[in-house]
Amino acid sequence: MATYSTNEFKSGMKIMQDGDPCSIVENELVKPGKGQAFSRVKIRNLKTGRVVERTFKSGESVEAADVMDTDMQYLYADGEFWNFMDSETFEQVAADSKAVGDAAKWLKEQDTCTITLWDGVPISVTPQNFVVLQITETDPGVRGDTASGGGKPATLETGAVVRVPLFIEIGEIIKVDTRSGEYVGRAKDE
């Protein structure tokens, strides 16, 4: 079993805590002049996304988590699992709804996304920062309105709902920032 000493802690390191794989977000050494040193860390639970603060006595060792991020292509959903494929090895993995979470609404078949694997099993799915999707439903476009602050809701082919400017029509293809869920612009014809 691989372990890390607190002296090796750095952000991005994957460790086991409370039975779950976690990622170190921030690590700070605190050391009162002549006394016991501590590592004060913020850790993100990679399964729940929750961030907690924890303090380790300096020199403690912590179990390493076998976690890796890998880019995979989204294939299809079968009702229970979302299936992904490594486009180099053609290896496939199936992620459940807990692992896919909110990412589901951005997943379009054949798009690439980042899968976090823990002991080979997907625990989270992160879509690309920008996705290009078609609008399947929205109120009719209002011509001439190019810069209204208001906007209107539009449903995308993957089910996500984003606010778009009033002039956008059904069938148009737009670019969306998945981190904020915001409309970026019309996708250029390619």
Next chain:
Amino acid sequence: MLEVETPVFSKSGNTDPFIQSLTANFSISADREEIYYAQTSPEFAMKRLLANGSDSIYQICKVFRVGEMGRRHNPEFSMLEWYRIGLSYHELMNEISELLKVLGVSDHSQRMSYKDLFYQYLKIDLCNVSVDHLKNCAAKSKIDVIGLDDNFDDWLNLLLSHLIEPQLGIEAPLFVYDYPASQAALANIREEAYPIAERFELYLNGIELANGYQELTTGEFYKKRFYLENEKRLSRNMNKISVQNNVLEDLQKGLPFCSGVALGLDRLLMHLCNASEIKDVLTFDFLNS
């Protein structure tokens, strides 16, 4: 005051249970391994000079500590250390205060005893408190800590570093003085109902800047302190550090009445430059050295 320069490497290491020395292998031949310690402060060498009759002395040098790396720590850093013969530790605090004035850091400083500090910030009476009470206090403040056993000083240090230190020395530099005897290191201990180590630390903007003592003058006490510190090291599964006879023999002669302080120059520089990380005041930090 005389400037001195003492050796960086010595066969005697620092016995402090919370400081880890960097070692160098000075092997003349493959079967004769000789381990030398890089200084974690020039304390031993400067005290040897004092024990041998030197007057007040100061030194600026690089010191080395294994594992200390972070926003405010670099494993090698610069230290200004000085000893004033005839000065009490409170008088030495006055002198440091003057230095801070000259440097334009602040024209006044404050002082508070360690005991008052815990009472003021955490309403803890150190004369009458159990480890369980300290644990409760940590839990109430939502400190989620891994790896601490029932060591009283470790819990004090946890509370101090997490809840108190960040608030110290904001308005003006603050000297915290008179530590529990169990945290004496090499400071003089004043025997009272609640024995006190005549030690102080200087805080500036939540950061520890200096550590000083009313020095232990009785020669034979040094050997005892080293022994006790090594016992602490062993109980924490750390290696024993040897202090060689040449050092012990000098310290055995005893020190004149004096006070000494070590001040972290990089951190002082951080304050003067308004830098938030120690690497901002270094040419190349340890990871990039």
